Amino acid sequence: MLRFVMYLKTMARKKQYNEQEVIEKAMGLFWRNGYEATSVRMLEKEMGINQFSIYASFKNKQGVFLESIKCYKTKVNSIKDKLKKSNNGVAGIEQYFYDFLEFSKEDSLFKGCLVTNSVNEIKEETDATIMVELKNFANEIRDLFVSNLKQDDLIENTTIEKHADYLMNSLLGLSIASKVFNQQQLKNIIEVTFLKL
């Protein structure tokens, strides 16, 4: 109550930007560029707002990055949800691989997975917060693999966890492979990965 009154009392000029919108742009830059190689000046230009506003809204560069990861996660949700609802076992997982490739492509450039790229850059000791965030993300997808694997009778229950790890590894690989190999090779990779499942 008191707080509400105080808010009204101190309410003044409105923000001229939408935090969600500018974070989406920041995310794109981090995705293309990586964390270290993205400077606050570059963020300014990309987000279209002044440094003051960046720091007012997100505290610091790491804050912008953490929000970008959150934003990335919600974007990934579109293909994650599809997998969640698929209910067709391994086939659904295979489709997820193709969906990921499409998702990570901008024009003809493959950007990989923002989270995977970050795992490579962030050093556990100095940025434990971010690393925990990243490991959680990987495990969320792994869990979806587990539940889809259970839908088929192809894989023994005892080896489902192993197969989930196997599939996560292939997916992580694809994040890098997409930057090095051509489209046909990427298709081959997915094909062979699921060949004997």
Next chain:
Amino acid sequence: MLRFVMYLKTMARKKQYNEQEVIEKAMGLFWRNGYEATSVRMLEKEMGINQFSIYASFKNKQGVFLESIKCYKTKVNSIKDKLKKSNNGVAGIEQYFYDFLEFSKEDSLFKGCLVTNSVNEIKEETDATIMVELKNFANEIRDLFVSNLKQDDLIENTTIEKHADYLMNSLLGLSIASKVFNQQQLKNIIEVTFLKL
């Protein structure tokens, strides 16, 4: 001849460091830290020589990095040669996966593959030279996979190339997975990867 005389004439003070030795130290730093996050001051300390010497020997930071990649390649040769001589098909490749994990481990920390890490950091447009270098490296290992796959009768000749891509993808994945998953999971990944080959 003339050149030799000139060399003798201008011969003066000797270098107080061995270029190969200091590059090995630089490589270790890049491997642990990545390219962007490694500053010339850090290189100074790690290599144990002054900035002047760094620039005299390697031209610039990128020069140090390129030499580090070369150095990394010769280090990898130890396990690559083992694979080359193995002559036992898929089993030899599987052993290479384990050898790589051991090779990329420092104390209890997995550093991944320096080249793979770099692919993630370097953007094709700005650092084309390095990217070419990295793609070549990946293809060299891929070629070894091809020739080992041919040693077995397990895989049809028509699908050997596909399987080589598949294995390269798993290996790339392992470079990241080793930073996120535990030892048992890594073992599971390799096990399943080779289960039906």
Next chain:
DNA sequence: TTAATATCTAAGCAAATGCTTAGTTTTGTT
């Protein structure tokens, strides 16, 4: 209209970046 205050612009800060230079030291040749 006016007072209060959140948000803006733009200039500025110290520190770190990659790289260079001036000047000293060490070495080999004469």
Next chain:
DNA sequence: AACAAAACTAAGCATTTGCTTAGATATTAA
């Protein structure tokens, strides 16, 4: 012993880094 020249030290360069601050502007409640 004296000279020439490569290799050293250490200071310094311009630029960029992440972040802050002073002051102008806009918006709301009274």
